[in-house]
Each structure stands twice: as C-alpha cells, then as structure tokens.
Amino acid sequence: MKIIVGGGISGLWLAAELKARNIPCCVIEKNALGQGQTLASQGMIHGGTKYALDGLLTKAASEIGAMPARWQKALKGEGTVDLSHVQLEREDQLLWSVESIAANLLGFFASKAMRSRMERIDPTSEAAFNHPNFKGHLYRLSEPVLKLDTLVHAFAEILDGQVFKAKVTQLLTQDDKVVGVETTAGQIHGDVILTAGEGAEVLLSGLPGGYPAMQRRPLAMAVCKLAQPIPKVFGHQLGSGSKPKLTVSTHEFDGAQYLYLGGQLAEDGVREDDDTVCSNAKRALSEALSWLEPKVESTHVFRINRAEPSTHEGNRPDTAFVSKLNNLIVAWPTKLALAPALADQVLPLFDEKSKPVTLPQWSKAPEGHYPWV
Numbered sequence: 415m416k417i418i419v420g421g422g423i424s425g426l427w428l429a430a431e432l433k434a435r436n437i438p439c440c441v442i443e444k445n446a447l448g449q450g451q452t453l454a455s456q457g458m459i460h461g462g463t464k465y466a467l468d469g470l471l472t473k474a475a476s477e478i479g480a481m482p483a484r485w486q487k488a489l490k491g492e493g494t495v496d497l498s499h500v501q502l503e504r505e506d507q508l509l510w511s512v513e514s515i516a517a518n519l520l521g522f523f524a525s526k527a528m529r530s531r532m533e534r535i536d537p538t539s540e541a542a543f544n545h546p547n548f549k550g551h552l553y554r555l556s557e558p559v560l561k562l563d564t565l566v567h568a569f570a571e572i573l574d575g576q577v578f579k580a581k582v583t584q585l586l587t588q589d590d591k592v593v594g595v596e597t598t599a600g601q602i603h604g605d606v607i608l609t610a611g612e613g614a615e616v617l618l619s620g621l622p623g624g625y626p627a628m629q630r631r632p633l634a635m636a637v638c639k640l641a642q643p644i645p646k647v648f649g650h651q652l653g654s655g656s657k658p659k660l661t662v663s664t665h666e667f668d669g670a671q672y673l674y675l676g677g678q679l680a681e682d683g684v685r686e687d688d689d690t691v692c693s694n695a696k697r698a699l700s701e702a703l704s705w706l707e708p709k710v711e712s713t714h715v716f717r718i719n720r721a722e723p724s725t726h727e728g729n730r731p732d733t734a735f736v737s738k739l740n741n742l743i744v745a746w747p748t749k750l751a752l753a754p755a756l757a758d759q760v761l762p763l764f765d766e767k768s769k770p771v772t773l774p775q776w777s778k779a780p781e782g783h784y785p786w787v
C-alpha cells in the first residue's frame with residue numbers, strides 16, 4: 415500500500431497516476447483536498463516563459479516547458495490522468511506592458527526559441543484591452559489557467575473511496591526504515607510518500623538527520639473586491655525587471671468580482687504591513703489596468719507560504735523535487751504546473767509488485783474551498 419500524506423495537487427496527481435496503474439494507494443489529508451497552497455494558487459500552468467523574459471532559457475524555463483502540453487493532454491482526457499471535466503478560466507494567459515515598448519522584452523524577442531512561445535496580439539481582440547486609452551503592447555501565451563475548484567473536484571471523483579481525512583502525527587519507523595504513519599484516525603502501514611507541503615517539515619523533524627530540509631517563501635497576496643465588474647483578466651503586467659510586476663486573476667463569488675493579485679507586489683508585500691500592501695495594491699492596479707478604471711470597494715491581504723526544498727540562497731528551486739531515503743519519499747512540486755513532473759520522478763522509485771490491500775474505514779476528506787476569499 416502506498417500512503418500519500420497530503421491532498422494537494424502533488425498528492426492528488428500522484429494518487430491518480432497510481433490508480434491508473436492499479437497500484438493500491440490512499441491519500442491522507444488533515445483538512446480538505448487542495449486547501450493548502452493548491453487552492454491558494456493562481457492556477458496558471460506556466461511553461462517557464464515568465465522566467466525567461468530576458469531571453470535566457472534557464473534550467474527552470476526548459477524543464478517546466480513540457481508542462482503546458484502535459485496538462486493540455488490531461489484536460490482533453492488523453493493520457494493517464496483524465497481531467498476532461500476540469501474547467502478553464504482561460505485557455506491562455508496574457509502579458510502586457512503599459513508603456514509603448516517593454517524594454518525588458520527586447521532580449522526575449524531576440525531569441526528565436528522564446529519568440530515561438532509568445533505571440534503579439536491586437537488589443538482590440540481582447541475585451542479587457544480593447545480601449546483607446548490602452549497604449550501598451552499585448553502578448554498571448556498558450557498556457558492555460560485552471561478553475562481550481564473544478565480541478566480538486568475532478569481528483570475527488572477519480573480517487574473516490576481513496577481519500578481520507580486524518581492528520582498524520584508521526585512517521586512510524588522500524589530498523590530505521592519508515593514503515594507507516596500514525597494518524598488521528600489510527601495507524602496504517604505501507605510505503606509513505608510525503609506530499610504534505612509545509613506540513614512535511616514537522617513530520618521530518620521527528621526523524622534522525624539526513625532527510626531533505628524545507629524552505630518557506632512567503633507571499634502577501636492582495637485581494638481587491640470591485641464595486642463594478644470589469645472584463646476578466648488573467649495574466650501578467652510586465653515591468654522593467656525580468657519578472658512580472660503584477661499577476662492578475664479574476665474571480666466571482668456571490669455576485670461580486672474579485673481581483674487576486676500576485677507577482678512582485680506579493681513578494682514585496684512580505685516585508686510590509688497589511689495597510690501598506692492594500693494601498694500599494696490599489697496603486698498598482700490603477701496603473702496596470704488604468705484604462706478600465708477599476709473601482710475597488712475593499713481590499714484585504716492573504717498571507718501564505720510556498721513550501722519547497724531548501725536551496726542555498728533561499729531562491730526558487732528550478733524543478734519538482736523528489737528524494738527517497740530509508741523507504742520514505744519526500745516530494746515538493748515547487749509549482750502547481752510541475753505536479754506531473756513530480757509524479758514522473760516518484761513512479762520509478764517503487765520496486766515491488768502491487769498486492770491487494772484493504773483500505774482504512776476512515777471518514778472521507780472533503781473538497782476544499784478558495785482560502786483567500
């Protein structure tokens with residue numbers, strides 16, 4: 415039995431791959447499926463282009479480059495994981511600059527490999543940019559944005575009967591090997607795969623040294639509730655740096671429209687108090703989408719950590735991370751988009767043939783909801 419600890423995207427995708435191969439597994443989730451970073455994310459399946467705006471194809475950009483096609487296959491119901499019921503917010507992402515020319519994109523468009531990833535489009539073809547006061551440039555990336563509640567729901571259906579609600583309190587060991595888990599619902603024995611996001615750290619701290627260390631990269635996401643709706647925007651405003659200045663996604667709850675704001679604003683907000691983040695968010699929004707004149711009714715800040723393997727200088731790791739030691743697999747995808755790459759690395763680490771097993775009779779883990787609303 416494969417015991418997957420954590421029902422975020424990494425645990426859910428892996429469990430679906432195991433199920434497709436008739437390998438017995440269960441997912442143990444302490445709270446609700448997707449309720450950690452997964453439903454807090456902006457659901458953007460990156461192919462790495464936003465990390466290569468200077469035209470340099472880094473390791474991160476090349477490894478993640480295969481992911482949009484992988485997801486698109488799953489979204490069409492082709493491949494081992496069938497996500498054909500998942501809805502998209504958009505089939506693509508937009509990038510825009512508010513100046514007439516984005517200086518930082520000169521390097522990007524000088525590179526043929528990069529040029530093939532992104533096309534310049536006519537602003538009149540996009541409702542949010544079809545305005546005489548939009549003077550900048552607009553680009554399209556063929557990388558989808560997922561409707562995350564439908565993603566979690568699709569996995570809950572695929573894995574019906576295999577996802578349980580319990581908190582793993584301890585990893586059980588025998589002769590130095592990890593042989594199972596102690597949970598708030600009882601014990602279970604088998605091969606443990608830790609896909610617990612930030613929750614992995616405390617579980618690993620109960621074991622002797624040698625296991626991978628974790629780092630947190632916090633974000634302060636601003637959530638703006640609008641008094642009047644604007645045409646939906648999913649994409650990145652380009653600034654003068656090599657990273658997007660602002661990443662915008664648009665959502666509707668209870669008849670109201672919300673803009674969820676990430677990018678450099680959310681990275682910088684970590685060092686600021688909530689009031690400062692809120693006023694910076696309003697200023698950033700009125701610059702990024704000035705022609706739409708967004709009217710903000712209220713703003714709040716949602717703080718969350720990205721949990722990843724520790725890197726030398728605390729930078730973003732380049733790829734999905736998987737390690738196996740003493741029969742314990744520890745994995746962090748580092749991006750939602752990289753969940754398939756994580757499963758690809760885990761699957762070859764299983765050696766023995768699958769045997770029939772009895773699943774625990776524990777209560778089912780519910781589906782999570784967007785934590786930032």
Ligand SMILES: Cc1cc2nc3c(=O)[nH]c(=O)nc-3n(C[C@H](O)[C@H](O)[C@H](O)COP(=O)(O)OP(=O)(O)OC[C@H]3O[C@@H](n4cnc5c(N)ncnc54)[C@H](O)[C@@H]3O)c2cc1C
Pocket residue numbers: 419420421422423424425442443444445446447448449450451452453454455456457458459460580581582583609610611612613614617633635676718719720745746747748749750751752
């Ligand atoms: C604000 C934000 C925006 C992002 N936007 C994007 C984006 O647009 N595109 C992209 O590709 N990536 C994005 N990411 C990154 C992406 O969200 C994460 O890399 C990914 O969701 C991590 O998935 P996970 O399954 O490893 O972790 P999580 O989703 O955090 O899941 C871990 C699960 O483990 C459970 N758990 C923890 N401890 C225990 C325990 N002891 N017992 C049982 N269960 C436990 C938790 O409850 C949780 O549900 C974003 C991240 C953030 C924070």
